[in-house]
Amino acid sequence: xxxxxxxxxxxxxxxxxxxxxxxxxxxxxxxxxxxxxxxxxxxxxxxxxxxxxxxxxxxxxxxxxxxxxxxxxxxxxxxxxxxxxxxxxxxxxxxxxxxxxxxxxxxxxxxxxxxx
Numbered sequence: 849x850x851x852x853x854x855x856x857x858x859x860x861x862x863x864x865x866x867x868x869x870x871x872x873x874x875x876x877x878x879x880x881x882x883x884x885x886x887x888x889x890x891x892x893x894x895x896x897x898x899x900x901x902x903x904x905x906x907x908x909x910x911x912x913x914x915x916x917x918x919x920x921x922x923x924x925x926x927x928x929x930x931x932x933x934x935x936x937x938x939x940x941x942x943x944x945x946x947x948x949x950x951x952x953x954x955x956x957x958x959x960x961x962x963x964x
Contacts, residue, residue, distance in 0.1 A: 866930045870882070870926045886939035917929075
């Protein structure tokens with residue numbers, strides 16, 4: 849079981865920026881991919897961004913050009929840089945990894961609130 853610890857959420861005004869971090873308890877080189885998902889109240893959990901072991905990235909249309917996913921192998925951490933934040937970005941953000949085995953692990957989530 850991989851432990852994931854997210855941090856970096858908070859309250860920010862529209863147009864502001866936040867950087868989320870997800871620290872893994874295992875070497876991220878062992879993961880097929882890592883990603884960020886979000887869930888707003890009363891809504892389903894949706895993909896925000898993923899990065900594969902080979903470095904390919906994928907973004908939800910709603911965040912393209914504003915969010916950037918990256919990783920640091922030395923720190924076993926994946927990041928989500930969020931710029932030009934909008935009230936619609938308000939949600940709990942979850943980190944998720946997929947192991948080589950296909951097993952998924954999720955973090956506990958971090959709240960992001962964007963005020964208008």
